[in-house]
Amino acid sequence: MNIQNFSVASLLAVITLSGSPLFAKEQTQAPAYEYGMPLDIAQAVRIDEPKSTVCEVGQATMTYVDTHGQIRHVTFLQQTDACAIQ
Template identity: 40%
Template structure:
């Protein structure tokens, strides 16, 4: 019975995450990603330093997700 309740709780958590497609999720090292198609990536800011970037993508089940990660800006000169 406990296994069934745990399974249902996990499924409910995954369903809630899948429905929250308009909110960006911050990337964590080692995070398992299911990227079937990249829809868009925000342009990298023209500054010298680390800036946030967002990638919108579809997973293998057609679910839409927004992933936020850091990238070094393009404004640095040698």
């Protein structure tokens, strides 16, 4: 019984440690869009825009699904919503 518990614990440790690079990859910063950069966008999921009370250029992040079904992120520069009011 002790060997079986040890085997299960070892298996869980291997699974946990092998999955940690996957979580680390998600936390890296999204690449910045450059003019002419090809984007493979099948569906836009959301755009996180900078919040500001003054008219300025801020960095926004678009989350999208590519044609292979993978979720991707890209950052780009855009004017804040305050520019539309002025």
